[in-house]
Amino acid sequence: MSTCTFFGHKDCTDSISEKLYKEIESLILNNDVTKFYVGNQGNFDALAYKLLVKLRVKYPNIKIYRVLAYMPKSGEVIPDSIIPEGIELVYPRYAILWRNKWMIDNSDYAIAYVTSNIGVAFKFASMAEEKGKNVRNIFNH
DSSP: OEEEEEEOTTTTTTHHHHHHHHHHHHHHHOOOOOEEEEEESHHHHHHHHHHHHHHHHTTTTEEEEOOOOOOOOOOOOOOTTTOOGGGSSOOOOHHHHHHHHOOOOTEEEEEEEOSSSSSSHHHHHEEEEEEETTEEGGGGG
């Protein structure tokens, strides 16, 4: 069983839905990926989560974890969410960066939507590659 995480531009559109769906499904079918970590900032994270929920109906063995960088507000319920141990010690300004590094360290694969060599998505997709993770940029497909 393998794990996958996601990094993409927060302002991406739903036009990448089909590519993203096919890439996730390919990892499930061909690479025994059964655990998925996804953030909860921006459109790319929201789209990845939506597609994972859809795929969970078809593949009920997959586990989805929305990895939070911050504690939910009082009374706020975020389905499938986890808070990585240790993040409570991180200064809030750096919580997203810390969470993203945690997701890389705990994953075998990363699906990215990176359209340029600047920005946070590029930084973390590159970091995942440097750490030997299998990174699949759906922008290039």
